[in-house]
Amino acid sequence: xxxxxxxxxxxxxxxxxxxxxxxxxxxxxxxxxxxxxxxxxxxxxxxxxxxxxxxxxxxxxxxxxxxxxxxxxxxxxxxxxxxxxxxxxxxxxxxxxxxxxxxxxxxxxxxxxxxxxxxxxxxxxxxxxxxxxxxxxxxxxxxxxxxxxxxxxxxxxxxxxxxxxxxxxxxxxxxxxxxxxxxxxxxxxxxxxxxxxxxxxxxxxxxxxxxxxxxxxxxxxxxxxxxxxxxxxxxxxxxxxxxxxxxxxxxxxxxxxxxxxxxxxxxxxxxxxxxxxxxxxxxxxxxxxxxxxxxxxxxxxxxxxxxxxxxxxxxxxxxxxxxxxxxxxxxxx
Amino acid sequence: xxxxxxxxxxxxxxxxxxxxxxxxxxxxxxxxxxxxxxxxxxxxxxxxxxxxxxxxxxxxxxxxxxxxxxxxxxxxxxxxxxxxxxxxxxxxxxxxxxxxxxxxxxxxxxxxxxxxxxxxxxxxxxxxxxxxxxxxxxxxxxxxxxxxxxxxxxxxxxxxxxxxxxxxxxxxxxxxxxxxxxxxxxxxxxxxxxxxxxxxxxxxxxxxxxxxxxxxxxxxxxxxxxxxxxxxxxxxxxxxxxxxxxxxxxxxxxxxxxxxxxxxxxxxxxxxxxxxxxxxxxxxxxxxxxxxxxxxxxxxxxxxxxxxxxxxxxxxxxxxxxxxxxxxxxxxx
Numbered sequence: 001x002x003x004x005x006x007x008x009x010x011x012x013x014x015x016x017x018x019x020x021x022x023x024x025x026x027x028x029x030x031x032x033x034x035x036x037x038x039x040x041x042x043x044x045x046x047x048x049x050x051x052x053x054x055x056x057x058x059x060x061x062x063x064x065x066x067x068x069x070x071x072x073x074x075x076x077x078x079x080x081x082x083x084x085x086x087x088x089x090x091x092x093x094x095x096x097x098x099x100x101x102x103x104x105x106x107x108x109x110x111x112x113x114x115x116x117x118x119x120x121x122x123x124x125x126x127x128x129x130x131x132x133x134x135x136x137x138x139x140x141x142x143x144x145x146x147x148x149x150x151x152x153x154x155x156x157x158x159x160x161x162x163x164x165x166x167x168x169x170x171x172x173x174x175x176x177x178x179x180x181x182x183x184x185x186x187x188x189x190x191x192x193x194x195x196x197x198x199x200x201x202x203x204x205x206x207x208x209x210x211x212x213x214x215x216x217x218x219x220x221x222x223x224x225x226x227x228x229x230x231x232x233x234x235x236x237x238x239x240x241x242x243x244x245x246x247x248x249x250x251x252x253x254x255x256x257x258x259x260x261x262x263x264x265x266x267x268x269x270x271x272x273x274x275x276x277x278x279x280x281x282x283x284x285x286x287x288x289x290x291x292x293x294x295x296x297x298x299x300x301x302x303x304x305x306x307x308x309x310x311x312x313x314x315x316x317x318x319x320x321x322x323x324x325x326x327x328x329x330x331x332x333x
Numbered sequence: 334x335x336x337x338x339x340x341x342x343x344x345x346x347x348x349x350x351x352x353x354x355x356x357x358x359x360x361x362x363x364x365x366x367x368x369x370x371x372x373x374x375x376x377x378x379x380x381x382x383x384x385x386x387x388x389x390x391x392x393x394x395x396x397x398x399x400x401x402x403x404x405x406x407x408x409x410x411x412x413x414x415x416x417x418x419x420x421x422x423x424x425x426x427x428x429x430x431x432x433x434x435x436x437x438x439x440x441x442x443x444x445x446x447x448x449x450x451x452x453x454x455x456x457x458x459x460x461x462x463x464x465x466x467x468x469x470x471x472x473x474x475x476x477x478x479x480x481x482x483x484x485x486x487x488x489x490x491x492x493x494x495x496x497x498x499x500x501x502x503x504x505x506x507x508x509x510x511x512x513x514x515x516x517x518x519x520x521x522x523x524x525x526x527x528x529x530x531x532x533x534x535x536x537x538x539x540x541x542x543x544x545x546x547x548x549x550x551x552x553x554x555x556x557x558x559x560x561x562x563x564x565x566x567x568x569x570x571x572x573x574x575x576x577x578x579x580x581x582x583x584x585x586x587x588x589x590x591x592x593x594x595x596x597x598x599x600x601x602x603x604x605x606x607x608x609x610x611x612x613x614x615x616x617x618x619x620x621x622x623x624x625x626x627x628x629x630x631x632x633x634x635x636x637x638x639x640x641x642x643x644x645x646x647x648x649x650x651x652x653x654x655x656x657x658x659x660x661x662x663x664x665x666x
Contacts, residue, residue: 305559313557
């Protein structure tokens with residue numbers, strides 16, 4: 001007998017909203033159940049996402065993604081990674097730098113230099129720490145202050161009321177998916193969250209905040225301890241497997257020890273510069289479909305799940321992303 | 334300039350105990366600060382672990398680990414994965430089955446059949462679902478009831494008092510590392526937690542609980558929603574990179590689509606059957622060193638970390654494991 005971890009089918013149960021919302025009053029988030037709820041008998045989170053009406057999907061503009069082509073794999077296969085840049089009000093200074101670096105073709109020819117298991121894949125200029133050999137950066141890059149790791153609450157488009165107690169999130173008063181992204185809220189404002197696949201800006205010691213010339217993607221347990229300490233600028237929406245399955249580096253912090261181990265980056269382009277790029281879209285976090293999907297992530301009970309969790313961590317409610325009209329990978333796990 | 338995500342050094346700050354302990358009163362857990370605290374000026378979590386006295390380390394008996402040798406990699410390199418089995422009171426029915434399967438050499442010749450990104454690597458009999466071709470299981474395997482996913486609190490060796498409010502854990506009233514393992518506590522008892530590297534038992538639909546013939550390891554965001562729904566039987570203590578860096582399967586749920594993609598398992602042996610196996614040990618979760626390490630994971634502030642998290646998720650406090658007398662990988666990230 002080969003058992004299967006996750007071939008779950010089962011009955012739809014009407015359950016209370018997932019617990020991490022309990023600390024919040026959100027003006028814009030609908031919690032009304034899906035119209036199909038009563039009829040549905042065997043919905044998984046993935047089923048709910050697949051059944052979401054077209055109106056619940058929001059387009060991702062090609063001009064807001066960067067397309068990173070790694071050198072082909074050992075078998076000659078293409079390795080393309082697509083990253084959606086973070087919208088306002090978050091991290092816009094670094095995002096502007098990244099746009100300039102792409103325009104200058106600065107990323108072309110750099111490499112993946114670090115793969116630390118259960119932490120990050122990082123790419124940059126392998127010679128960046130040697131002033132004599134470092135690749136010159138283009139002019140016009142901004143120096144972004146540390147204060148921009150957090151957005152003052154008044155800048156945030158949603159009115160969020162914080163209770164005096166902490167929520168069930170260990171790192172913030174509340175954490176939830178809003179405006180399409182995982183966001184934490186605290187007394188000092190709002191900030192994006194280091195979930196799997198999120199992309200951030202490597203930097204040196206404080207007060208350096210990084211330019212955006214070196215980037216990393218999370219490939220393990222969400223390293224929430226670096227929230228508010230490093231800028232997040234986006235998330236991988238396609239091709240994460242080309243990063244997460246790379247051989248781990250054997251040097252300190254997972255750096256590759258020899259140049260031969262590095263993975264060359266052939267080019268990085270804005271999505272609107274790439275012909276034939278699929279049209280990506282994400283499930284609106286303000287839609288009824290998303291609320292039902294998040295609820296199912298927290299309270300699944302069916303022929304496989306015998307005991308609903310009764311709650312869910314923000315990083316276990318990834319915002320579904322798909323090629324327009326296609327299916328979503330991984331949500332149904 | 335090549336920025337670095339994690340080259341953190343900094344001053345030691347005396348801070349309150351990490352927040353996820355706040356909901357608990359633990360008879361056995363010392364929270365007294367390290368003797369070296371006042372003198373230390375630049376300790377990272379890894380530094381604290383490295384400075385832990387020998388008495389704070391507990392041996393892992395070779396008879397409590399299984400050693401899984403995969404077929405060599407493309408470059409001919411050995412790929413050995415070492416898994417520590419879970420002690421009483423958890424999951425002992427499944428652990429007993431695994432010992433029988435190892436004794437019968439049943440695992441020899443099976444394969445890694447599934448690698449789903451940000452979820453699990455799974456191994457078992459590729460023909461297990463075909464009754465005509467499935468590899469016969471040895472006699473004497475127990476059928477373990479679903480009730481054994483959770484241990485009644487009275488069986489748990491520590492007296493744990495639960496407050497009426499939930500802790501900052503989204504999945505349980507409390508979650509913390511005790512008796513060497515990540516454990517959740519709720520009204521129905523205690524249960525082990527699906528953190529990165531934890532090993533569990535694949536199964537079919539309820540009420541099947543799996544025999545232990547098919548196993549998986551977590552390689553992504555901790556899938557806490559399957560806590561109390563699937564048996565956990567251990568954790569990878571060495572060689573996780575040989576699983577986590579495997580190519581992702583392209584079939585549904587990350588199953589490999591062709592036999593050629595599968596990774597053969599040459600042999601699985603108990604640690605005491607393997608000559609030359611290193612002596613592994615873990616940092617006692619009841620030691621002062623562990624308390625200081627966990628506190629630093631929650632409240633790091635130094636030349637790199639400008640803003641302490643003020644809390645920490647249970648899966649971001651991995652129990653340090655090392656080869657006796659050697660260093661610990663990854664804790665210092």
